[in-house]
Amino acid sequence: MLSKTGIPTKDQVASRFPDRVALIKPKAILECYEDIPCNPCSTSCPFNAIEIGANINHQPKLHTDLCTGCAMCVPSCPGLAIIIAQIRGHEAVFKIPYEFLPMPEKGEIWHAIDRSGEIIGDAKIERVQINQTNDHTAVVTAVVPIEHLETFVTVRKKV
Amino acid sequence: MKTKDLIIIGGGPSGLCAAKMAVEAGISVLLIDRSPELGGQLIKQTHKFFGSKAQYAKTRGFDIANILINQVKDHPLLEIMQNATVVGLYQDKVVTVYQNDTYMKFQARAVIVATGASEKFLAFENNDLPGIYGAGAVQTLMNLYGVLPGQEIMMVGSGNIGLIVSYQLLQAGVKVKAIIEAAPSIGGYKVHASKIRRLGVKIYTQTTVKRAIGKEQLEAVELVSLDENWKAIPGTERIESVDALCISVGLSPMHQILSMVGAKTKYVAELGGFVPVISDHHETSVEGIFACGDAVGIEEASSAMMEGYLTGLYASEYFGKKHPNHQELLSKYEHELGMLRDGPFGIKTKIGLEKLRKGETNAE
Numbered sequence: 001m002l003s004k005t006g007i008p009t010k011d012q013v014a015s016r017f018p019d020r021v022a023l024i025k026p027k028a029i030l031e032c033y034e035d036i037p038c039n040p041c042s043t044s045c046p047f048n049a050i051e052i053g054a055n056i057n058h059q060p061k062l063h064t065d066l067c068t069g070c071a072m073c074v075p076s077c078p079g080l081a082i083i084i085a086q087i088r089g090h091e092a093v094f095k096i097p098y099e100f101l102p103m104p105e106k107g108e109i110w111h112a113i114d115r116s117g118e119i120i121g122d123a124k125i126e127r128v129q130i131n132q133t134n135d136h137t138a139v140v141t142a143v144v145p146i147e148h149l150e151t152f153v154t155v156r157k158k159v
Numbered sequence: 160m161k162t163k164d165l166i167i168i169g170g171g172p173s174g175l176c177a178a179k180m181a182v183e184a185g186i187s188v189l190l191i192d193r194s195p196e197l198g199g200q201l202i203k204q205t206h207k208f209f210g211s212k213a214q215y216a217k218t219r220g221f222d223i224a225n226i227l228i229n230q231v232k233d234h235p236l237l238e239i240m241q242n243a244t245v246v247g248l249y250q251d252k253v254v255t256v257y258q259n260d261t262y263m264k265f266q267a268r269a270v271i272v273a274t275g276a277s278e279k280f281l282a283f284e285n286n287d288l289p290g291i292y293g294a295g296a297v298q299t300l301m302n303l304y305g306v307l308p309g310q311e312i313m314m315v316g317s318g319n320i321g322l323i324v325s326y327q328l329l330q331a332g333v334k335v336k337a338i339i340e341a342a343p344s345i346g347g348y349k350v351h352a353s354k355i356r357r358l359g360v361k362i363y364t365q366t367t368v369k370r371a372i373g374k375e376q377l378e379a380v381e382l383v384s385l386d387e388n389w390k391a392i393p394g395t396e397r398i399e400s401v402d403a404l405c406i407s408v409g410l411s412p413m414h415q416i417l418s419m420v421g422a423k424t425k426y427v428a429e430l431g432g433f434v435p436v437i438s439d440h441h442e443t444s445v446e447g448i449f450a451c452g453d454a455v456g457i458e459e460a461s462s463a464m465m466e467g468y469l470t471g472l473y474a475s476e477y478f479g480k481k482h483p484n485h486q487e488l489l490s491k492y493e494h495e496l497g498m499l500r501d502g503p504f505g506i507k508t509k510i511g512l513e514k515l516r517k518g519e520t521n522a523e
Contacts, residue, residue, distance in 0.1 A: 003344040004364050006352030034349045035502040037461070038209040040217035056211050057502030076217050078207035079350025100330060117359035135207070135219065153357050 007116045008033055013150050017085070018064040023149075026069020026086035026093070030060045032079065044076035071095045071129075075137035085149065092149040093126070098138045102157065104128055110155040112144045120148055123155045163189040163238070165474055166254050166267040168245045168416065171199020172460045173452025173467035174273035175227040180471025182236040184482040189265060190237060191256055193244045197232075198224030199275055201460060203298035205330075206323050209348070213495045214461035221302075227464070248272075248419045252447060269447040269474050272417055273467060276410035276431065276453035281315065284370035290377030294324045294407035301331050309403025313380055314338040316407035317362055319347035319459070324407060325355050336401055339366040341385055348504075369396060371404065380404055410457045420445045429511030430456030436515060440473040441466070449474050456515075458499075458508055465496040 002008045008031065016029050030041065030050065035057045042052040042060055049066035050073060052058050069084045074097050076082075084095035104110055104125040112123035127141035144152045165181050167174045170192030181188050196202055204220020215223045231237055240258060247255035252267045278293040280286070292300075292308055294316070300306040312333055314325045317340035325335045338355065343364055345352045352362060365385045372379040384395035411432045414424055423436040423444035435443045435450050442449050451470035452463040469492045475482055482488060500508050 002349050002353070004362070006345060006349065006354075006356035006362050008349075008353065031353065032350060036209060036348050036350070036504060037211075037499045037502050038216060039211045043212060044217070055501060056498055057505075077350075078209050078217055079348060080354050081350040113357060113359075115353065115357050117357050117361075135217075135222075137207070156359075 002033060005116075010150070013115070016062075017150060018062070020087060022064050023085060023087045026071075026084045026095070027064055027067050028062055028069065028073055029083050029085050030062055031081040031083070032059050032077075035059060038078065040076045040078065041073045041082060044072050046070065046072060069095075071139050074139050075134035080137070083153065087146065087149070088143075090146050091143050092146050092152065094142050094144070094152060095139050096142060096154055098140045098155070099136065103130070103138055104140055104155060104157070110142070110157055112142070112148055112152050113154045113156050114151045115153050119156070120151055121145060123152070125155070160253070160264045160266050162266040163187055164267070164478060165189070165269050165271065166191065166252075166265060167271045167273060168248075168254070169199070169273035169275055169452070169454070170194070170197040170239070170241070171273060171275050171452065171463065172201055172223070172227060173275075173454075173463040173470070174199070174271070175231060176464045176467030177271050177273060177451060177471035177474065178237060179227075179231045180468050180482055180488070181475055182231060182234045184472075184475035184478075184480050184485075185236070186475055186478055186480055187236045188238070189240065189267070191240045191243050191245055191254070193242065195242055197228050197239070197241065200295070201227070203295075203302045204323075204460075205302055205327055208461065209459070210461040210499065211495070213491070214464055214499070220460070223460075245416060248416050248448075250420050250445065269449065269477055271470055271474055272414075272435075272443075272448065272450040272454055273452045273470075274413040274416060274454045276412050276457055278406070279409045279411055281368065281406055281408055283368050285373070286371060288371050288373050288377045289375070290373070290402055291371060291404045292406065294320050294405055297324055297405050298327070302327065307331060307333055308405070309401070310334065311336055311401045312403040312405055313399060313401045314405050314407060315368055316340065316409070317345045317347055317352065317364070318407060318409065319351060321405075321407035322347045322351035322355055324405060325360060326351070326358075328405075329355075329358055329360070333403075335360045336399055338362045339368070339382060340364045341367045341389065343387070367391075368404070372398065377402055377404055410453060412454050412456060414450070414454055417443060417445075417448070417450065420448060422448060425515060427456070427511045427514050429507045430515065434515065440476070441470040442473070442477070447477060456508060456511055462496060462499050462508075465492050465499065468492045469496065
């Protein structure tokens with residue numbers, strides 16, 4: 001249970017995923033399950049796809065049709081609670097926030113990690129974006145098999 | 160004796176914001192801070208902040224400190240004393256300061272106390288062994304001076320500070336063995352908890368430290384599970400080897416300097432303990448002495464900033480010298496502060512403030 005372990009339930013996670021047809025294009029998965037006073041995801045979105053409203057304590061809602069998967073929100077979320085997901089054939093492609101050294105590098109294979117911190121397989125690093133706007137939060141593009149679509153959340157270096 | 164219109168005690172987020180409003184209103188300000196650097200706890204915060212634009216959301220804490228410092232530091236009406244400790248505050252608004260082995264006296268017309276908070280500690284056997292730290296000390300060592308507090312650490316407390324410091328420890332390469340929490344659920348934002356958990360760190364609720372083990376320094380800790388009445392469950396003791404233990408079990412408002420002027424204080428558990436009784440304008444029971452930030456109730460730095468701006472405006476009003484945009488700024492920051500307290504995490508503060516205003520106490 002989220003409030004005891006920090007791990008959201010399968011249903012909570014599923015509720016933040018748009019349907020598979022929509023995921024042919026990249027979409028933001030907003031894993032904010034609690035009313036906290038915070039709205040940078042919404043204000044950082046260039047397409048008004050993330051709605052919080054006047055009361056910043058409300059949880060963000062994604063307008064799937066407006067979201068382009070640009071990932072501007074990924075490093076903007078102070079809780080690092082946003083990833084971008086996309087279905088590409090038999091693969092799931094993610095853009096995730098990453099704030100650890102060493103940074104992954106393009107072409108490397110890292111562990112794919114689920115929400116409880118367990119290794120679930122391999123993740124291929126496709127791209128690592130580090131720039132001024134992201135303020136030291138790298139946006140890493142990682143590719144995993146499609147079956148990990150709703151379980152994958154981050155990567156860990158293999159040792 | 161030097162005279163100043165307004166003396167602000169404490170150069171953290173609240174004090175800095177109060178200073179900005181006051182100098183802009185044309186009031187001469189002396190800002191006194193005991194640390195070598197201004198910014199209070201913000202300078203140790205390497206994570207991005209929550210809130211909205213008005214609280215510099217998604218900006219890292221130490222960058223917010225620089226923003227707040229830079230927006231006031233060159234103002235001709237502001238004088239700043241650093242490495243300076245306020246040692247006395249008197250009814251006639253004389254403030255005594257100790258700096259560089261020198262004792263000084265200042266006469267103010269009004270004072271803002273923005274002294275922040277101090278950490279609570281836990282009572283358990285051997286809790287004075289080297290290797291046992293408060294979360295603030297861990298952040299100072301690690302994030303200010305680049306010194307690791309240990310190799311393997313256990314975190315006590317799952318409030319936002321415990322969760323955030325755990326994350327920072329992991330970033331610094333320290334192994335965080337677990338986070339333990341005496342309460343039945345995680346205290347801080349769940350997004351922080353999820354962030355830690357996916358890095359492989361487990362959070363154990365209803366668990367506390369029974370004793371620390373070690374000769375010259377910490378070698379292990381004995382943990383124990385707690386039942387629904389917070390009583391240790393016999394037979395659940397287990398020993399974990401660690402060389403550091405970080406205590407992050409909450410903060411207490413630092414209101415002590417106000418006792419010197421006999422300002423009324425009350426015990427309000429929801430605000431973190433004893434707090435000065437303040438009016439809607441953040442004035443204490445002593446005329447012309449104001450208080451804001453964590454010194455009047457434990458909240459996030461974002462609220463401390465909003466309170467600081469507001470108290471700067473209230474103090475300016477006291478001088479009869481209103482800020483050129485007084486009404487507009489007042490509405491803005493009151494709205495922002497109200498918003499920060501409007502969610503489930505603000506309920507405690509709202510109840511606490513209600514008790515403080517109604518005169519209710521829940522002294523233990």
